[in-house]
Amino acid sequence: MNFRSITLALLFVSTASISIPASAQDTSGRYADKRIAINVSPAEKNQVLAEMREFLHGMHGIHISLARQDTKSIGLYARPMGQLLDRMPTSLKEHLPEEFTQLAIAMKEAFENLARDAETTGDISKTHENLAEVMTYCSGCHDTYRFNATQLKIRNK
Ligand code: HEC
Structure with a gap:
């Protein structure tokens, strides 16, 4: 050496x-x-974690598109990924901490920017940068929160 x-x-x-x-x-x-524990029912936890695992499939799709320089298809993955909150049951949405919701909303905007810039500019480097921006919300939320499956006699608020 x-x-x-x-x-x-x-x-x-x-x-x-x-x-x-x-x-x-x-x-x-x-x-x-x-991390801050968010009390959720076992079914709610299963639903959100299933959504989270879908995120990895979406990320895979975006990386494949980038590798093929096919920026037009990135919106097909990115837009549905941004709509995480829309798919959550109302019972759960009403009890999420405000900061958690804000992170999810900010991530949605970052996914929208990713989709729009990829489609309109076709700029690979910019798309990587926007993807990195999206990932700051994945990490930011994971660093801060965890789900605690409970029978929900106790809610966070
Ligand atoms: C607003 C909050 C939030 C955002 C944004 C978020 N996650 Fe999560 N994610 C969580 C929480 C909370 C858990 C559960 C952690 C725990 O209980 O230990 C989780 C769990 C996961 C898991 C584990 C799934 C399982 O089956 O255990 C994966 C994979 C994951 N997230 C991927 C992502 C990716 C990729 C992104 C960004 C595209 C993302 N998440 C964005 C909150 C978030």
Whole structure:
């Protein structure tokens, strides 16, 4: 291993160690769960998690479109993904924390921008940037909230 590759390896190790989100660390353990629990029924949890798994299929579709430089098809994936809140049952929507709802609304706008810019400009680099913007909402919400399946005698509010 020459000096340059050792430096690169050290850089990688130090970058890897600082890439763990601060919210996951505490004095007793690195991975303490400090996320805010949202009480939902088991059925509501199943529905939202199914939507979440669909997000990964959608992300896959967007990446394939990007790889094929087919920006016209990106809206077909991105627009339905943005409409997460519209698909949630009213019983659940009424009890989501305000900040959770705001994150979902902001993510919808980011998906709309992604779809519109991809279709109108065909700019691959801009599309990557818009996709990265969308992903800040995925991470932002995941860093902050978790679902707690309960029989719902207790609601968040
Ligand atoms: C407004 C909040 C919010 C947004 C935005 C959000 N998620 Fe989630 N997601 C959650 C919560 C809460 C969970 C459940 C976490 C837990 O209980 O541990 C979850 C879980 C998941 C899971 C796990 C599903 C399972 O079956 O366990 C995946 C995958 C996921 N999200 C993908 C995404 C992707 C990709 C995006 C962005 C395109 C995204 N999510 C955006 C709130 C959100």
